[in-house]
Amino acid sequence: MNGGFTGQIILASASAIRAKIMTNAGIKFKTNPTHIDEDKIKQQYLGAGRSIEDLVQALAYGKAEAVEPLGNNIVIGADQVLEFGGQIFDKPKSLAEAHARLTELRGHEHRLIGAVCILQNGKEPWFYISTTRLKMRDFSDEFLKDYLHKEGDSILACVGAYKFEGLGASLFESVQGDFFSILGLSLLPVMKELRKRGALLK
16 A cells, blocks of 8 residues: 555445455455445436436445545445346345346346445545446256255345356356456456555555
């Protein structure tokens, strides 16, 4: 970390994979999960005909903005939604729902739209929007049953019912987009912005 940076980097997320991405990249940070009414924001934006990109940007901003700004701290908020057939999907609430989700996505392409927001010292928010396209292969019912048995409830924390960094990769035929964005945090653009702000060595 740059000696001239006097604040802390704060990740406003409870996501274990986002924290792991930043830790593996050597970024020193603290985690401060925030809770916002995501359903209210979704209803507000989608009800007004706003784009999915606008929605996910608002969700990322809401999470970052919910952290009390202190000193020179840099707060990072992030969110991601899955879009398929014009519909937005939330995280599955049960393995039965995960089974139905994966059955619906099987053999088709869906999009993961992600947003990262950085707030610091009352400056204008910094945003990065990513879109990745993922095509699931036409896997068998037997494979799906085995997959769900092996993964268990852990996939209920994932909007697509898969962890792409692990066994979930075996669900796919092809992907278009950045690996880290698929996982939920566009690491390289974030690190570039942190360097600009003096929070990482150039």
